[in-house]
Amino acid sequence: MNLQYDVSLKPYNTLSLDVKAAYFVCINDLYDLDAVRKFCLDQKCPWLLIGGGSNLVLTQDFEGLVMFMSMNQVFWPVEAASTEPMDHFTVIVQAGYDWDLLVAESLLRGASGLENLSLIPGQVGAAPVQNIGAYGVELKDTLESVEVFDFDTGKAFTLAAVDCEFGYRDSIFKRHQCWIITQIQLRLSLNHKPQVGYGIIADTIKVLSGEVAAKASPQQVRDAVIHIRSAKLPDPKDIPNVGSFFKNPIVSDSKMKTLARQWPGLVAYAIGSNEHKLAAAWLIDQLGWKGFVQGEVGVHEHQALVLVGSGVATGKEILDLAQRIKADVAENFGVMLEVEPRLFNGRGEFYLEL
Ligand SMILES: Cc1cc2nc3c(=O)[nH]c(=O)nc-3n(C[C@H](O)[C@H](O)[C@H](O)COP(=O)(O)OP(=O)(O)OC[C@H]3O[C@@H](n4cnc5c(N)ncnc54)[C@H](O)[C@@H]3O)c2cc1C
CATH class of the missing domain: 3.30.465.10 (Uridine Diphospho-n-acetylenolpyruvylglucosamine Reductase; domain 3)
Incomplete structure (x- = not known):
């Protein structure tokens, strides 16, 4: 295994967070995994596996060994x-x-x-x-x-x-x-x-290719998805982000009805007979967060669910903003948002408390 020391993880996470790994290694096969495991046991050091780095927030320099997955056949x-x-x-x-x-x-x-x-x-x-x-x-x-x-x-x-x-x-x-x-x-x-139950997919297929959704080819569905995503989600290469920062919360039937009375226009989808998934983006948007900027972090101007960094933002700044949004949604809707990306400090994973 090719061990490196004090490696910046900035190119390895889509929020461009500039933290360092004490040890860093690329995993090319199962032998590498074995060797790395023995190293971590010997050194008694924590470890973390990174893939594309598009679903994690790194808040501190990592004291242990970071593995980048390179097995790619x-x-x-x-x-x-x-x-x-x-x-x-x-x-x-x-x-x-x-x-x-x-x-x-x-x-x-x-x-x-x-x-x-x-x-x-x-x-x-x-x-x-x-x-x-x-x-x-x-x-x-x-x-x-x-x-x-x-x-x-x-x-x-x-x-x-x-x-x-x-x-x-x-x-x-x-x-x-x-x-x-x-x-x-x-x-x-x-x-x-074709799985074209979402109206926006069917509409986009029609616009792009003139085809009716039920007859769309897989490539036509892919083209539509790419078209929609490119229009509404920031490319992390241009604007650092990890996609949706919060999951869509699931609430009971009675909670959804109470909210719908207080908040006309509430966006909710039935899942099963007694539960509903609320659109987290809608909740955050109602509280005026879309486009919010503070220092090096903010909420994307077109997508309230996406927190963005400037490229020199820290993980702590991102999490402070997430916590403010979470508290605001809890206070106004009585709904607890759950963070979607995985959060890591210097020794391993942790969870965001309110
Ligand atoms: C612009 C944008 C749009 C996105 N849209 C979506 C979307 O539509 N739907 C969706 O579900 N997600 C979406 N995501 C989130 C993200 O892309 C996915 O979760 C993706 O699967 C993360 O892959 P990764 O390789 O980047 O994982 P990483 O961020 O590297 O890792 C995420 C977690 O998985 C663990 N992990 C990574 N590889 C392995 C492995 N081989 N074995 C075990 N654990 C592993 C890591 O340790 C970490 O805890 C989006 C992200 C962005 C930036």
């Missing part, structure tokens, strides 16, 4: 020998592969299932961690299994998708931080059925 199926028509195939992808590149390549190979998840930044290995989702599709819809390296025991094992405890931006991997995902297996469809 993809194994497409070889041409089927059978003359029987196939309705799907599986692809095996290592954790360090770029997520959006995988989406693009899957469409070029005639497979569908990932197109709604186009343009989500980050690596393949992080996708199961928060069960990435967008426009009515989540990773769990195509995932078959995950290869895991347990950093505590040094053992590798396979976890089937049904055992990953997937939920809204949630999975078992958030509860087992010593589990490193090294590879995933996806089942992609060769019989395309």
